[in-house]
Amino acid sequence: MSSLTITINGVVQVLQVGSLSGAAQAQLASMQTTINTIAQSALLQWAYTSAFQLVSATRDANEAIVTASIVWPDGATGTFTTDVASSAFPGAIDAWHATHVLARVTKTATQPAITRDANGAVTAQPAITIA
Structure with missing residues (x-):
């Protein structure tokens, strides 16, 4: 069968x-x-809105998250990691990735580096990818 x-x-x-x-x-x-x-689609929406619970985090001298344990809205666990901390705007994060682990299946949401203007506002945000 x-x-x-x-x-x-x-x-x-x-x-x-x-x-x-x-x-x-x-x-x-x-x-x-x-x-x-x-x-x-749900994971992508959650990633765009940072819809995860921060359980514990390690921060740098500027208070930007370096790495953190997270829980997603569906109960999946994961790790948030800063890939690029802003040098022009200390404490801001310009690129990151976060894992989503549920029932031994891992997906990774990745935000490539964003672009900021002279005031630190985001002027371009590349698409978040899920792999």
């Missing part, structure tokens, strides 16, 4: 699908793709 593996919120489910038609198996596979897309 064949099986189909689907993942919902990082939890792997193996369905025995040997008795399902090819069309039903294709529909289940399509559902998995949809679930993955929704999960990716």
Whole structure:
């Protein structure tokens, strides 16, 4: 009997699908793709809004986070890491990445370096990526 593996919120489910038609198996596979897309979209939205709880953090002399333990809205744990601290605006973070670990599945949200104006306001923000 064949099986189909689907993942919902990082939890792997193996369905025995040997008795399902090819069309039903294709529909289940399509559902998995949809679930993955929704999960990716949620993580991206949370990353753009910094929607995670700061559990503990290590900060530099300017009070910018160097690294931190975080919890995401879905209960996943992770680590926030500053990749580029602003030299022009001490305490500000210009680039970072954060892991999202749920049921042994790790995703990483990465904010490439932003651009600031003379007052420190963000003038360009490259897209956050999820890998």
